[in-house]
Amino acid sequence: MSGLLVGAILRSPHPHARIVSIDISEAEALPGVHAVIHAGNVEQRPYGYNHDNVPLKGEKVRFIGDEVAAVAAVDEETARRALELITVQYEPLPTVFDPFESLDPSSPQIHDELENVEGNVAMRWDWDHGDVAAAEAEAAAIVEGMYSAPQAAPVPIETHIVIASFDPAEHLTVWSPIHMVFMYRKELADCLGLDWEHITVIQPPVGGSFGGKIDIDPHDFITVMLARKTRRPVKLVMSREEEFIGTRTRQPIHFKLRTGADADGNLLFRDAEIVSDNGAYNGWGSHAMLVAMQTITSMYRVPASRVRCAVVYTNKNYGGSVRGFGNPQATFAVEQQMEEIADALGLDPMDVRLRNANQPGDVTPQGMQITSCGLEECLEIVREQSGWDKRRGTMRERHRGLGAAAFVHVGGGARIYRSDGCGAMVKVDDSAQVTLITGASELGQGSETVLAMIVAEEIGVPLDAVHVINSNTDVKPWDVGVHASRTTFVAGNAAKLAATKVREQLLETAVEVLGAPVDELRIVDGVVEVSGDEEKRMPLGKLMRRRLLREQGSIVMATAFYDPPTQMQKDYYGNVSAAYGFGAHVAEVEVDPGTGMVRLLNLWTAHDVGRAINPMSAEGQIEGGAAMGIGLALSEELVIFDGQIAAPNLHDYGLPTAVDVPRIVVNLVETIDPRGPFGAKGLGEAGIIPPAAAIANAVADATGIRPRAYPMRPWKVKEWLDAGERSHVARQGAADA
Amino acid sequence: MSGLLVGAILRSPHPHARIVSIDISEAEALPGVHAVIHAGNVEQRPYGYNHDNVPLKGEKVRFIGDEVAAVAAVDEETARRALELITVQYEPLPTVFDPFESLDPSSPQIHDELENVEGNVAMRWDWDHGDVAAAEAEAAAIVEGMYSAPQAAPVPIETHIVIASFDPAEHLTVWSPIHMVFMYRKELADCLGLDWEHITVIQPPVGGSFGGKIDIDPHDFITVMLARKTRRPVKLVMSREEEFIGTRTRQPIHFKLRTGADADGNLLFRDAEIVSDNGAYNGWGSHAMLVAMQTITSMYRVPASRVRCAVVYTNKNYGGSVRGFGNPQATFAVEQQMEEIADALGLDPMDVRLRNANQPGDVTPQGMQITSCGLEECLEIVREQSGWDKRRGTMRERHRGLGAAAFVHVGGGARIYRSDGCGAMVKVDDSAQVTLITGASELGQGSETVLAMIVAEEIGVPLDAVHVINSNTDVKPWDVGVHASRTTFVAGNAAKLAATKVREQLLETAVEVLGAPVDELRIVDGVVEVSGDEEKRMPLGKLMRRRLLREQGSIVMATAFYDPPTQMQKDYYGNVSAAYGFGAHVAEVEVDPGTGMVRLLNLWTAHDVGRAINPMSAEGQIEGGAAMGIGLALSEELVIFDGQIAAPNLHDYGLPTAVDVPRIVVNLVETIDPRGPFGAKGLGEAGIIPPAAAIANAVADATGIRPRAYPMRPWKVKEWLDAGERSHVARQGAADA
Secondary structure, X not given: OOOOEEEEEEEOOOOOEEEEEEEOHHHHHOOOEEEEEEHHHOOOOOEOHHHXXXXXXXXXXXXXXXXXXXXXXXXXXXXXXXXXXXXXXXXXXXXXXXXXXXXXOOOOOOOOOOOOOEOOEEEEEEEEEOOHHHHHHHOOEEEEEEEEEXXXXXXXXXXXXXXXXXXXXXXXXXXXXXXXXHHHHHHHHHHHOOOHHHEEEEOOOOOOOOOOOOOOOHHHHHHHHHHXXXXXOEEEEOOHHHHHHHOOEEOOEEEEEEEEEOOOOOEEEEEEEEEEEEEOOOOHHHHHHHHHHHHHHHOOOOOEEEEEEEEEEOOOOOEEOOOOOOHHHHHHHHHHHHHHHHHHHOOOHHHHHHHHOOOOOOEOOOOOEOOOOOHHHHHHHHHHHOOHHHHOOOOHHHOEEEEEEXXXXXXXXXOOOOOOOEEEEEEEOOOOOEEEEEOOOOOOOOHHHHHHHHHHHHHOOOHHHEEEEOOEOOOOOOEOOOOOOOHHHHHHHHHHHHHHHHXXXXXXXXXXXXXXXXXXXXXXXXXXEEOOOHHHOEEHHHHHHHHHXXXXXXXXXXXXXXXXXXXOOEOOEOOOOOOEEEEEEEEEEEEOOOOOOEEEEEEEEXXXXXXXXXXXXXXXXXXXXXXXXXXXXXXXXXXXXOOEEOOOOHHHHOOOOHHHOOOEEEEEEOOOOOOOHHHOOOOOOHHHOOHHHHHHHHHHHHHXXXXXXXXXXXXXXXXXXXXXXXXXXXXXXXXXX | OOOOEEEEEEEOOOOOEEEEEEEOHHHHHOOOEEEEEEHHHOOOOOEOHHHOEOOOOOOEEOOOOOEEEEEEEOOHHHHXXXXXXXXXXXXXXXXXXXXXXXXXXXXXXOOOOOOOOEOOEEEEEEEEEXXXXXXXXXXXXXXXXXXXXXXXXXXXXXXXXXXXXXXXXXOEEEEOOOOOHXXXXXXXXXXXXXXXXXXXXXXXXXXXXXXXXXXXXXXXXXXXXXXXXXXXXEEEEOOHHHHHHHOOEEOOEEEEEEEEEOOOOOEEEEEEEEEEEEEOOOOHHXXXXXXXXXXXXXXXXXXXXXXXXXXXXXXXXXXXXXXXXXXXXXXHHHHHHHHHHHHHHOOOHHHHHHHXXXXXXXXXXXXXXXXXXXXHHHHHHHHHHOOHHHXXXXXXXXXXXXXXXXXXXXXXXXXXXXXXXXXXXXXXXXXXXEEEEEOOOOOOOOHHHHHHHHHHHHHOOOHHHEEEEOOEOOOOOXXXXXXXXXXXXXXXXXXXXXXXXXXXXXXXXXXXXXXXXXXXXXXXOOEEEEOOOHHHOEEHHHXXXXXXXXXXXXXXXXXXXXXXXXXXXXXOEOOOOOOEEEEEEEEEEEEOOOOXXXXXXXXXXXXXOOOOOOHHHHHHHHXXXXXHHHHHHHOXXXXXXXXXXXXXXXXXXXXXXXXXXXXXXXXXXXXXXXXXXXXXXXXXXXXXXXXXXXXXXXXXXXXXXXXXXXXXXXXXXXXXXXXXXXXXEEEOOHHHO
């Protein structure tokens, strides 16, 4: 790109400090430097949830890594040298890193400038359904405990890269790996005072995201600011270190959970107090509570539930949305308590799960309308395949154990914005090539292939006849973006609707050209066939040319927009998704009692995917998710001391490698959802949800100790073993009654 | 582009020769060479009109520049060195360069391999209407003469550049500056045995074409063959020399024309014998006769006409379609005879033109249905502005003269293929940004702006709210391509149809949101207004968000396909265009009698454009066209000796520069065509058509000599002056009667 400059960001070395002064004169004087920007010389407005952030901080910094200044220079080296020449005077402020401490009104106030924030509580999510106190009184057993999930990172192989360029007419084009191009466009405009009609966002092929590229980040705005200032295209590439420090992570969440059941194992209530450690600013991650709450109120039939949740600011790098979005964390708590309470009642945990399993037609207390539901079948498959009934509880002397976990997750979109829609345009030309222009974004999850399959199936053409176009806001119809495992369901339905119209137009022409009634025609593998008349079959290309190459001819084009039949939640109640995915995992582990090392031997998984449109890719998604879940369970953690990420690199972070992942058995359960395209439901996040819970339960089965946190790294497991960490049973089970 | 190789072509040094042998072994052995291809080691099929060409010649070569072999190498230098290492043995064959000689059956036969070619006649175009013999008998005056147009070149500033790349799934993407991307895709597939469903053609911004990039050329195929052979992307850039020698030019045409009129100046007949010197192969240029014939039969009301035309092969580089496509050549003959016959009759040529002018509602003998027609008005404007009535015929002693010429040209598409259609898709999103995805191609002619204006006007949004997307066959709906000044008319009508649907959808939402009946609503400058209620006005962005951001919401999308109401000609009869453009020029020249140098002093032009959608750009198109017409008239020529282009470079070719072009007065006459978008007609070629004829007439007025050929370079004019070249009057005019 001609004239491309390199951008770089100066970040705060302090976890909390007032900016006293900033001197950019030396940096500006460095040959090759085209712009040095900071809060004092740019136009920017607060952005994000709570409007608690600005791209470049002017008053104070709130975590180590906060953006203070940025430069654009002719090359990387000059840009880095220029950063060194910027002098910032800070006045350090008292800090708070622990979210429970942060809740104390006497703690340092991180966002004292925000009027709508009380203390350090960014958001509260409170929920009451049914009479928890009465249920508690009735319960034959109650278990309780505190379960903690760490700060983890999405770790895409490609770090964030943004290029911004203004053309002479002030039209801005941004190349960004963002998931949500249309929302991104609006946020860029709102924050920078640009006209969003004159912004094009192009999503090039993305080298992985896993949620880390869902949010707009300061570096996105900064790249645009630098391009605006220099009148040159600017590229900003996050180093691996910056990727860990300066982009969004999975925030730590702490669940104080109580579960009660009657003597037969019927669940009576759940009561949760949750503290989500948000870090210095809000992001989409602050809404992970939305999903965590669903799992607490609606994973299995739970008549009464209560949730108190505080999303808390601390002086740390901040949370974002990562695959699973609160659900691995919530499931870690909920599904451990399913086994803890079964044990307390002397029941088999699988029996307890099946007794309480969600059923098709259920409306959960939070308003989730369960359409298709394969939870029972999933549980039975993994029970059978793992030899659960014979093996669970029998292998402790060999330090081996089995543990299970199930999950529910949105599988038909999630209306967290006022539209959950997606548009599609399909055209067929004289070569019979079919193009789908979809609002959806491909992040490597395989959505292009699935959407092509849906269109190919609906029209009746070979898969390779369908081309999917999906990268540019100017070209593609609106879509809210990739999140909540929604693409196959929402974009798939939109594509299918448009493809149906296309098939109808093709058949109209076939009726005319072939002289057969429409009910005797079908399109198979790109050929129009006439029932009982082999002679009349005609390839679609030829049919299209008959349609086009005449006076008043035309090609075939159709558009569709699909917005699922869901509602925005009101007071956390409402059916946010048009369908829900379910599944169950059983993990088998071996724990070294000497070192605390947990080795995962087997993982059996069964997933209700509605319909596996692309079975190989569905299995791949589940395996990939499960591998990430195994990483969360056993090794991944951003270790932070005094607000400083200790080792922001791939070597120390603890990403699992191939040798850490055993063979994963994937069973696809097809429940043919009534609303899904060909019955499909979303499954992109599913695999990551149960492993941590299932592995924790397996560790408990193997050792008798109860894992309270993940990752279950050896030294922690050893500590629990040494301390004899047990399930906390507040009321005794039926076994003893 | 990673792994990009450079392609280069070995061309024949002989105008006609048999290829005896070809040895590529040394070239293949050169380090850095990835492929050496020739007819013997590639798959190719004949292509083009008459299927008279193949990309790489195996049997014989037919002009100096014919493609014999090609290489792909790591860089330009290696590729050029490899070409030098290819040894080709030729056996020279007798040659023929003159098209009249070529008609002689004893001449060397250039395409003896083609069964459907008789002698060297590639095509014949014969036409008869009315009784020419009877008309001839009646005529008070008959003029006759031979008028010749030279070989000229389109000379875009950017030469041809093609990049071809196969992906691992064998999908081919080609970046090419071609006008007609969909036809190109098909021709690539047909010639190379590829599946056209798996070809994407992308037209990047084009550095000028003027018709030179309308045809698919051997180098296009060769680039793809090299990419296929090497499994690497290959780029082939034509040098300026190759651009002159190896791509299409405006073929020389010779008109033997007779025109007869009665004593009042009413035209009675035209009789034409035309020889088009096609060069070695057919291209689109061979069809320039289609346009030339229209001008002979239908420029002014001509009751009887006869055309005999032979398109003839010669051993020269071959003709293509260049702006004006036969019309500057035909008009040079026809409009000189309008002045010659008026002079013979003692009438004013303007009076004769007006007396015979086409009128709205006319159907010409060839079947052209004249809808709107501003010919009379155009003639009157330039007559008035040039001071014609007082000045013509009065300035000979100052060696100055005035000459006029009018034209007719298709202005509503041209159905030369079975579809003349174009598709459009329009979407409006939540920012109120409007995207038009058009089948049309932007070549620098300004079509993107005009199409955006049409959409903006039709919907009621500011121009800069409309983005036009038009470069990629996967994305854009089918269009036949850029030719025949059709884009504003055909693509404009398609865009307008889609925009109308969009406006209707927007108004539906406005009715709902604003609670006003649709007939009280209008969209002005991006705002929906309610008659008599200022309070209720709402910007479209807000309206769109009200439409989208709700349950079951949607954005606005619409598609349309427009194929003009025209017919394919049958025996050269039929209304090929939905509208026709007209215009008239008057030129004023001064001729240096000592040197023959013609200096153009003034050019007054008036053009019936239907409606000037973008007046500045319409003027620019006409000025640009007129400048090219001035170049044709006075200086441009590819001088060829024995089949060798003498000086294939910009310095010698004779392209006019700014100092060669006087101020051009442009008058836009708006006749509001009933079928054009907002009344517009095509005008892209218009400007180039009359200048050569008008300047020739002005030279005749200034000097009394009659220019028989262009370019009117000084040495030719001096020769005519010395020889006393005069109009040939076969029958005396009324003045002498």
